[in-house]
Amino acid sequence: MxxxxxxxxxxxxxxxxxxxxxxxxxxxxxxxHPAVVKAMKDQADKLIHVTSSFQTEPINQLARKLVDLAPNRITKAHLKVSGGSVANEGAIKMAQRATGKRDVISLFRSHLGQTMMTANLSGNAFRKANFPLAIPGGLQVPDPYCFRCFYGQDSSSCNMMCVSRLDDFLEFASSGSVAAILVEPISGNGGNIVPPHGYFQKLRAFCDTHNIKLIFDEIQTGIGRTGYMFAAEYFEVEPDAITVAKGLGGSGAQVAGILASDELSGLSSSDHSFTYGSNILAASAALTTLDIISKxxxxxxxxxxxxxxxxxxxxxxxxxxxxxxxxxxxxxxxxxxxxxxxxxxxxxxxxxxxxxxxxxxxxxxxxxxxxxxxxxxxxxxxxxxxxxxxxxxxxxxxxxxxxx
Ligand SMILES: Cc1ncc(COP(=O)(O)O)c(C=O)c1O
CATH class of the missing domain: 3.90.1150.10 (Aspartate Aminotransferase, domain 1)
Structure with a gap:
């Protein structure tokens, strides 16, 4: 090309x-996109990189803007991440700290990234097959794939077993220490699987009952892809954390973030911070992107x-x-x-x-x-x-x- x-x-x-x-x-x-190109050029003339230990206007503005646009429960943003996989890992750390628990439930067919941990949590075998990953603490459960229902049901009679049977997974298949459910609101790589109406309300209730944090991986669905800033808005659910990346860069700037609620504490630099996180050049592209898409x-x-x-x-x-x-x-x-x-x-x-x-x-x-x-x-x-x-x-x- x-x-x-x-x-x-x-x-x-x-x-x-x-x-x-x-x-x-x-x-x-x-x-x-001309506006993104201009924003990046202007920023490049001034400053391409500065250590994220310093405060900068584009990063602070981006954090504020993302929080403003996100669902109400979201009150803070952590931008010191360099991509989607590490954003997901940071959100898991937040959930572990908030709950004092360890494990993560994810869905069949999910794609949550390609670091050791996120590949291990993703709901497919082929990414894991070549590596002897030995990270404990992941449990994949059936996804809301109505067209090919795991339980052989149809949506008129299923009573949403993809959520109601989670109690069994928790009781009989988990370690008993589940900190989070990490879920793509629409399973992207898994086959564009759109959950049925009411699925996330039930999942939210399940999480509340068991003190499990609901994390939305909006790396594909976020930043306008569904016609809403976040798919959480479309599905009318308030997750405890949302991870973003991909579309936030507008025309390909490398930017990602973890948006989190009050119940989750932030992550300091020593907790979760990467050299190419909080990149000021990418932040200028992201700010312009949000300006355009949020209209x-x-x-x-x-x-x-x-x-x-x-x-x-x-x-x-x-x-x-x-x-x-x-x-x-x-x-x-x-x-x-x-x-x-x-x-x-x-x-x-x-x-x-x-x-x-x-x-x-x-x-x-x-x-x-x-x-x-x-x-x-x-x-x-x-x-x-x-x-x-x-x-x-x-x-x-x-x-x-x-x-x-
Ligand atoms: C839904 C989802 N989550 C996480 C990731 C990982 O993001 P990254 O490639 O930026 O690490 C991807 C990337 O394809 C993705 O599609």
Missing amino acids: DKGEGIYLYDIDGNEYIDCASATFNLSLGYS PAFLKNVQETGAHILSRLERMKEKFAFVGDVRGVGLMIGIEIVDEKGKPDTILTNWLAEKAMEHGLILRTSRYGYGNVLKIRPPLILTLEEAEVICYKFESLLEEVMSV
């Missing part, structure tokens, strides 16, 4: 692609373009038998590809993702679930016209399957 602009990426031969993966799901404002009209556009794509995909589902399910919120959309028996069709999914390039689309697949979900998550600056172009190209791609 050679250069990028907005939602488009260009290769060295000048071919144009719409990036429906927003790079690594992090370019919330697309490639080289109601911007978020409304995310909701509308997302709704348009979803409704077009619903119609494609009627037309193409191999489209098993379509689900998403805002511009976080997944399409489940199935065979004639309704089973996950990974081969076709991978073929579609590869072929998409010929149609000028960059699509990614979920590797953590069955590997049969195509993901559409373009930059949030997408216009309705561009959304329609994506749908048109995607439909042409699906039509190719019928002709081979």
Whole structure:
């Protein structure tokens, strides 16, 4: 690849692609957004790096702004982290300190990072298989994947066993010392799994009953991706902590943070602090990004373009038998590809993702679930016209399957 602009990426031969993966799901404002570029250039002229032991205006402003925008329970931000994985680890430390307990519950198919601890907590085997990780204290439990329910239920009769059976896991499968549940509000790599209405209210109640801290990993879902600043807002739940990264950098600045409630104490530098955390250059990009994304009209556009794509995909589902399910919120959309028996069709999914390039689309697949979900998550600056172009190209791609 050679250069990028907005939602488009260009290769060295000048071919144009719409990036429906927003790079690594992090370019919330697309490639080289002019306002982000300007903010970073201006900041670079003044100061690129200073030790985070000093106070700086961009970092202080960013902390205040994130807390202002976050759900009410959130009262503080820790920005001395260099990425999502270490933000998750810091949030776990906070929960351990607040509860005096040790372990972490996470969900099947979750992706929580690739440090030793977060890989160990993630809900899939393939990331762990090559490393003899020996970190105790993780327990993965069934996720709210209604399309392929672990308990073989359907949502009209299940009484949300994915939460109600957690008591059994706590009683019979845990160490008896669970400090936190760390959960992506929408399982991103796991297959764009959107929990059913009421799931998080039940999970919140479960956490309160057992003095377990509810941590939202909003590294994919946060900063406008769902059409709300945080998915917590969309699901109407107040977590004890929220981790953010990816989209906060706007056009790719490396920034992350832990947002936490009063009940969780902050982390001092000796507790959790990294050389490239609290980076002032990245903070200037993040401040500009938040300014742009937090505007109601911007978020409304995310909701509308997302709704348009979803409704077009619903119609494609009627037309193409191999489209098993379509689900998403805002511009976080997944399409489940199935065979004639309704089973996950990974081969076709991978073929579609590869072929998409010929149609000028960059699509990614979920590797953590069955590997049969195509993901559409373009930059949030997408216009309705561009959304329609994506749908048109995607439909042409699906039509190719019928002709081979
Ligand atoms: C949901 C989620 N959590 C955590 C991480 C880890 O973030 P990082 O790669 O910045 O360490 C990722 C990265 O893909 C992610 O998607």
